[in-house]
């Protein structure tokens with residue numbers, strides 16, 4: 001028996017990220033979990049859905065830049081802090097060690113094992129949120145999270161977000177190989193299913 005949940009968005013867990021901006025000349029970091037991946041290929045884009053009242057939005061619109069920093073499990077406290085307090089009345093510029101890329105307008109977090117420097121590509125004006133789509137212009141990755149030159153999530157240990165239970169989760173075990181496990185279901189090979 002299915003119960004209707006009134007169009008509730010159930011697309012969780014989502015990876016939690018820290019978005020870096022410069023607002024009124026000061027670095028600011030805010031926690032965002034409503035992120036999206038788009039146009040994977042040579043030009044890569046990321047979207048973030050940020051409530052219009054957030055301090056960060058001012059900086060993204062003014063500078064046309066932002067960074068996406070991926071916190072690990074050991075940064076969960078700082079991650080939550082950046083999602084509780086607003087840069088409007090709290091200086092969040094000193095929580096992390098910061099570095100900049102070429103553009104100098106998107107502060108990035110040294111402790112975060114992966115950072116993506118993004119140039120604002122488009123803003124979609126939703127009633128309550130700005131959907132910022134950024135083109136990734138550079139990605140910085142701590143060498144220690146690479147296995148055979150690919151980012152290894154078991155080393156990144158991302159912080160997963162569940163809006164419904166207001167809970168952070170951690171990654172479990174790998175399940176199966178993509179573009180591989182499904183091959184066994186091909187017509188004619190299905191006798192065992």
Ligand SMILES: Cc1cc2nc3c(=O)[nH]c(=O)nc-3n(C[C@H](O)[C@H](O)[C@H](O)COP(=O)(O)O)c2cc1C
Nearest residue numbers: 030031032033034050051054055056083085086087
């Ligand atoms: C785990 C977590 C995830 C969040 N995800 C989002 C989100 O996706 N979009 C959003 O607008 N706010 C989100 N927030 C709320 C903002 O991070 C929070 O209101 C923050 O204080 C805004 O900071 P700012 O005003 O300095 O930009 C989230 C908060 C937490 C704790």
